[in-house]
Amino acid sequence: MKKRGREKKEGLNDVDVFVGQRLRELRMLAGLSQSDVASALGLTFQQLQKYERGFNRVSSSRLFKLGQFFRVPVSVFFEGLESRPATEEAEAQVVRSDDSDNTLRSREALMLARYYQSIRDPQVRGAIRELAERCAEQSEAAEAAGVPTTVPVATGRGRGRRGAQSTASQA
Incomplete structure (x- = not known):
């Protein structure tokens, strides 16, 4: 019997996860909530959350709009991608780090950067x-x-x- 809808992928794409992390960093540096950014782009906060976690892929037109919203070039979303380890273990660690102490450290670092900029x-x-x-x-x-x-x-x-x-x- 044929399944309806999209089939689930085996894992998250490393590039999608990376772009989502960059999106989250930009949002946090700007001091905005997921709801703030989502409503400005005509999305739900859940959709933005899926982008940030890499569960959903951000389209090129959406990336362009995000770049305009944050006043950064689209290339910002990909900076540092080449130097990142491209292994399954690194990908799994990114997913796990969402609930670990690394998230707290990342949030603290972003907040410090925001305060420093001011x-x-x-x-x-x-x-x-x-x-x-x-x-x-x-x-x-x-x-x-x-x-x-x-x-x-x-x-x-x-x-x-x-x-x-x-x-x-x-x-």
Whole structure:
């Protein structure tokens, strides 16, 4: 008996997943919700969500509209694709990372980038960049030495200007 409708594909296409991730990054950098972008393009937020996860392929005309909406060239959606590992394992990791800590880190990184872009003072931007570089170097050195890294966390209680500080393990 013949099946109706589209047959399900075996897995997600690596390029579709990559383009969806770039779309999500642009949306988050702009500080927009899925509903905001979807309504501007005449879509439902569920459809945009499927694009972002790579479940549905973004057509060329839709990519063009997205580029216009975000005021970026269409090529932005493909930048870095060539340097990405093209293996089934990498593809599976992308799908799994949606529900893992990587998503949180990605979201934090995008939010930091958004905040950083809004800083107009070049000296402040330089100081923040230098701080981030030093923190990353310290973490890398500690990892190489096999030492667990900790970061101070302000609790809002206790003495001092901003409260006592405790340490929390960093994953």
